Amino acid sequence: MSSPHPTGGWPARLAIARRDLLEFIRDRRALFITLVMPMAMYPLLALSSTLGIRTAIFELDRRAESQRLDFVFSGTNAEPLAIRIGMLAEREEGRPEGWPETITARVVDPQSAQSLIDEGAADAWIDVPSGSLSKLDGAGTLPLEVRLSTVRPPDRRVKENVLAVMRGLADEARLIRLRRAGLPASLIEPLRVNFTGDVPQGSAAAVRDILPAVTAAVLVLLALLTATGAFYPAIDAIAGEKERGTIETLLISPCPMFDVVTGKFLAVFAVTLATLAANAISIVLTSTVLSRFLPGGFASGLGAGDLAACGLLTLLSYAGLAAVASALCLTVTAAAKSAKEAQNTLTPVVMLIAALAGVALVPGVEGRLWLPAVPFAGHVAVAKSMLSTFGGWGHVGPTVDGAAPQSSMELPVALAISVLSSIALTWLLLTVTAQIVANEEILFRGPEEATRGFRRPPHRSMPTVWQGCGVVAMGFAALWYAQGLAPGEFVPALIVQQSVAVLLPLLAVAWWQRVDARDAFAIRLPGGSWPRAGAALAGAALLGSGLFVIGAAVALAAWRGEVSPEARQFANQIVDLIQRSPTWATVLALAVMPAVCEELFFRGWVLSAFVGSRPTGRRAVVAVVAQAAAFAAFHLLPERMPQTFVMGLVLGGLVLATGSILPAIVAHAAHNATPVLLVAAASPAELDALTISTPGLPAWAVGAALGCLVVGAALLALARQRSHPEANVT
Amino acid sequence: MIEVRDLVKEYRAGGGKTVRAVDGVSFHVADGEMVGLLGGNGAGKTTTMRIVATLLTPTSGMARVAGHDVRTDPIGVRRSLGYVSATTGVADRLSPREVLDSSGRLHGIERRLLADRIASLTASLDLGSFLDRPCGRLSSGQRQRVSLARALVHDPPALVLDEPTSTLDVVGARDLFAMLQSLRAEGRTILVSTHRLHEIEYRCDRFVIIDAGRIVAAGSRAELVADRSGGLEEAFFATIGGGAA
Numbered sequence: 001m002s003s004p005h006p007t008g009g010w011p012a013r014l015a016i017a018r019r020d021l022l023e024f025i026r027d028r029r030a031l032f033i034t035l036v037m038p039m040a041m042y043p044l045l046a047l048s049s050t051l052g053i054r055t056a057i058f059e060l061d062r063r064a065e066s067q068r069l070d071f072v073f074s075g076t077n078a079e080p081l082a083i084r085i086g087m088l089a090e091r092e093e094g095r096p097e098g099w100p101e102t103i104t105a106r107v108v109d110p111q112s113a114q115s116l117i118d119e120g121a122a123d124a125w126i127d128v129p130s131g132s133l134s135k136l137d138g139a140g141t142l143p144l145e146v147r148l149s150t151v152r153p154p155d156r157r158v159k160e161n162v163l164a165v166m167r168g169l170a171d172e173a174r175l176i177r178l179r180r181a182g183l184p185a186s187l188i189e190p191l192r193v194n195f196t197g198d199v200p201q202g203s204a205a206a207v208r209d210i211l212p213a214v215t216a217a218v219l220v221l222l223a224l225l226t227a228t229g230a231f232y233p234a235i236d237a238i239a240g241e242k243e244r245g246t247i248e249t250l251l252i253s254p255c256p257m258f259d260v261v262t263g264k265f266l267a268v269f270a271v272t273l274a275t276l277a278a279n280a281i282s283i284v285l286t287s288t289v290l291s292r293f294l295p296g297g298f299a300s301g302l303g304a305g306d307l308a309a310c311g312l313l314t315l316l317s318y319a320g321l322a323a324v325a326s327a328l329c330l331t332v333t334a335a336a337k338s339a340k341e342a343q344n345t346l347t348p349v350v351m352l353i354a355a356l357a358g359v360a361l362v363p364g365v366e367g368r369l370w371l372p373a374v375p376f377a378g379h380v381a382v383a384k385s386m387l388s389t390f391g392g393w394g395h396v397g398p399t400v401d402g403a404a405p406q407s408s409m410e411l412p413v414a415l416a417i418s419v420l421s422s423i424a425l426t427w428l429l430l431t432v433t434a435q436i437v438a439n440e441e442i443l444f445r446g447p448e449e450a451t452r453g454f455r456r457p458p459h460r461s462m463p464t465v466w467q468g469c470g471v472v473a474m475g476f477a478a479l480w481y482a483q484g485l486a487p488g489e490f491v492p493a494l495i496v497q498q499s500v501a502v503l504l505p506l507l508a509v510a511w512w513q514r515v516d517a518r519d520a521f522a523i524r525l526p527g528g529s530w531p532r533a534g535a536a537l538a539g540a541a542l543l544g545s546g547l548f549v550i551g552a553a554v555a556l557a558a559w560r561g562e563v564s565p566e567a568r569q570f571a572n573q574i575v576d577l578i579q580r581s582p583t584w585a586t587v588l589a590l591a592v593m594p595a596v597c598e599e600l601f602f603r604g605w606v607l608s609a610f611v612g613s614r615p616t617g618r619r620a621v622v623a624v625v626a627q628a629a630a631f632a633a634f635h636l637l638p639e640r641m642p643q644t645f646v647m648g649l650v651l652g653g654l655v656l657a658t659g660s661i662l663p664a665i666v667a668h669a670a671h672n673a674t675p676v677l678l679v680a681a682a683s684p685a686e687l688d689a690l691t692i693s694t695p696g697l698p699a700w701a702v703g704a705a706l707g708c709l710v711v712g713a714a715l716l717a718l719a720r721q722r723s724h725p726e727a728n729v730t
Numbered sequence: 731m732i733e734v735r736d737l738v739k740e741y742r743a744g745g746g747k748t749v750r751a752v753d754g755v756s757f758h759v760a761d762g763e764m765v766g767l768l769g770g771n772g773a774g775k776t777t778t779m780r781i782v783a784t785l786l787t788p789t790s791g792m793a794r795v796a797g798h799d800v801r802t803d804p805i806g807v808r809r810s811l812g813y814v815s816a817t818t819g820v821a822d823r824l825s826p827r828e829v830l831d832s833s834g835r836l837h838g839i840e841r842r843l844l845a846d847r848i849a850s851l852t853a854s855l856d857l858g859s860f861l862d863r864p865c866g867r868l869s870s871g872q873r874q875r876v877s878l879a880r881a882l883v884h885d886p887p888a889l890v891l892d893e894p895t896s897t898l899d900v901v902g903a904r905d906l907f908a909m910l911q912s913l914r915a916e917g918r919t920i921l922v923s924t925h926r927l928h929e930i931e932y933r934c935d936r937f938v939i940i941d942a943g944r945i946v947a948a949g950s951r952a953e954l955v956a957d958r959s960g961g962l963e964e965a966f967f968a969t970i971g972g973g974a975a
Contacts (some may be wrong), residue, residue, distance in 0.1 A: 015832055019821070024825060253808065253836040
């Protein structure tokens with residue numbers, strides 16, 4: 001029996017990676033889907049999109065051809081007007097913008113003109129009334145009715161051409177009138193602008209214009225497809241091993257769990273990188289082919305060398321994406337017992353990656369320092385910047401969405417942030433994965449527990465953390481759909497939102513999980529006696545009101561009158577509602593209803609779930625912060641999030657301090673009722689001064705609010721001296 | 731070599747209940763000894779073996795292999811132990827050579843030494859005819875031999891085998907126990923569990939009978955069947971309180 005050898009570390013990680021890769025490359029179906037499919041998919045995608053692009057180009061060419069305008073004239077003054085337009089067409093100087101290249105004018109009788117228009121043989125028909133020219137050259141206004149062809153495809157350019165011709169005619173008439181009055185022509189032309197320089201023209205220019213947007217879309221698609229490359233090997237790496245019964249023999253190897261997981265990550269990462277390379281190569285080759293179909297001159301601007309450089313730059317910036325995607329897929333599938341279960345858990349990951357990658361395309365985010373640190377969004381943004389700077393079409397436009405380009409100094413910083421954040425996130429995810437795999441309750445989870453989801457669980461006093469997270473996820477989904485279901489009116493919309501997004505998921509889950517409502521929602525008297533409860537509720541009301549005023553003062557000072565249109569519309573809706581409705585009804589709708597629903601949701605169910613039945617101080621802090629973050633996110637408007645987050649912290653602390661949800665409901669209601677009562681009591685002049693653009697609140701209001709906070713806190717402290725024993729956090 | 735004392739393992743079951751799968755188990759396996767861990771399904775054999783193999787952490791009590799504690803020195807335990815599970819645990823798409831090579835690398839064995847070790851195991855466990863064939867195409871007996879070779883690749887002094895014959899036919903089971911006998915003759919310590927008593931009745935030095943997480947009897951065959959008519963199977967049923975089949 002031999003002596004022990006040094007184990008673990010990189011040799012062990014590489015041994016596991018080699019073993020997993022050997023297994024992967026022998027699964028031909030997985031190999032085909034992961035690596036060969038992209039090579040076939042992009043040409044197919046390009047073929048279908050080329051059809052669209054060619055159709056668009058054809059349409060552009062057709063429009064370019066539609067610089068020709070076919071007029072028909074009828075009526076007694078038709079011929080002189082046609083001659084006048086013909087003379088204008090021959091004179092090339094001083095024609096207004098949009099003047100067609102070629103104009104044909106036919107003078108026919110009205111029946112023939114009608115026929116020509118009906119057959120589509122002419123673009124526009126003008127029946128010129130008698131005395132038109134004398135009116136045009138005189139001092140009156142000539143009314144002309146232009147009938148456009150209804151047979152030809154609708155084309156706004158025809159109308160623009162007709163208007164240009166009519167403008168030219170009117171300019172000519174103005175000059176004649178000025179000459180007759182002995183006035184100089186410059187009287188009506190105070191300014192003349194001439195452009196110099198080369199402006200791209202035609203369909204090639206149009207294609208160049210849309211190229212950055214197409215590139216950005218392809219980058220997002222590439223991010224998604226690169227991440228999908230991690231799916232199969234990640235499923236196979238842990239869940240597959242559990243299913244095949246080979247995980248135990250791996251876990252008894254003399255290596256720390258982190259080394260085992262890192263070895264598996266290296267295998268998944270290698271496959272993901274290969275998928276990325278396959279996708280990038282396919283995109284480059286497809287682009288080379290595609291560029292030949294694009295209008296003349298464009299293909300010469302983007303050579304094979306440029307495309308190869310683009311491919312390499314994308315590979316460089318997406319290596320971090322491949323690492324994060326590999327680690328994320330491993331983490332998500334680590335708890336799964338079978339490949340099928342792992343596949344199901346990866347479905348939301350696809351949506352998450354697509355949503356995050358899409359953030360890079362949101363107007364206005366480019367160039368932000370935090371963006372490269374956001375997984376997937378940062379990788380797409382850095383790739384966009386790199387391609388824009390070095391990839392051969394940086395000269396076309398500043399950046400993809402028109403924002404200022406990143407300078408050569410900013411790009412390395414963005415790349416460094418992206419790489420470092422990818423490494424940190426990957427390490428974090430692998431650490432979490434190692435903990436999940438080492439968790440023996442997950443590792444040896446029996447089949448009876450795996451299928452338990454469809455049975456109502458036995459009665460319990462408090463919800464679990466998963467149940468808390470589940471309700472938040474359901475609430476977000478319901479909130480999203482409630483936006484579409486809600487009626488246009490503000491109050492009915494609020495009722496639908498509160499009932500569909502807040503109460504419905506809460507009641508459904510609480511019923512299904514058979515949770516004790518009193519414990520889960522902390523429905524009990526604060527302070528243990530009626531006098532102390534009264535003090536606690538009064539203190540909570542003062543705290544809520546004071547918080548609103550202080551929050552508003554801070555927010556107004558921070559915004560300095562600059563808020564999003566959505567926030568302004570929200571504020572206007574509220575002011576309008578308060579002015580239109582009875583105060584009691586507004587307080588009920590804006591203060592009481594949200595306070596009851598949202599407090600039961602966040603400070604009731606979610607906080608109970610996160611805190612647990614035996615809370616420690618650290619867990620309580622994490623729980624309060626987590627539910628406050630969810631509460632803030634629920635309010636959707638970024639401007640409201642800091643205030644709602646602080647409000648969530650205070651209300652969460654209030655529930656833990658008093659052991660009851662009632663003070664939180666009262667504080668929340670008072671917080672929301674304060675602006676209602678202030679606006680209802682204010683005169684129109686005071687209301688104008690209290691608009692959202694106001695730089696700050698009066699000092700007396702802030703002083704009064706601080707007083708409310710102090711007195712409220714004192715009353716709560718008094719009530720807490722005999723708070724519920726369960727309120728104390730150990 | 732293997733020492734288990736007051737071992738307790740509790741699981742959290744559904745509905746917040748706690749299930750005690752192993753309840754104060756104590757036994758030892760001396761150097762060069764082969765001990766059979768007997769019990770019905772759900773008796774706690776696999777849980778005990780997984781604790782010894784460091785796959786599970788005990789709720790309380792102690793387990794040691796070659797002086798290494800499963801809690802404080804799991805890496806030391808894994809270096810001293812070869813583990814064979816009922817499912818064989820060999821990857822279908824790898825060949826026996828690759829399985830052994832991979833396992834040897836994980837144990838940090840130097841490449842040339844590993845090649846020698848694989849050659850030695852191939853000869854002693856008769857793997858030569860299928861050494862480079864994918865494990866997915868091997869018979870159950872061949873797969874179990876690969877699994878045993880994998881457990882031995884780092885030359886451990888102790889072996890733990892959890893129901894190694896559950897997927898084998900009579901011939902395969904006999905061959906496997908013949909191999910275990912020769913391994914014991916080499917001086918290795920072996921702890922093997924099974925519920926097919928006739929297979930090991932005359933092959934183990936001692937037996938530990940476990941039922942509902944507790945040891946109900948322990949000793950040599952002679953000690954267990956003493957004062958009773960019949961063999962080990964009758965003694966087993968008598969100790970766990972069930973009727974003979």
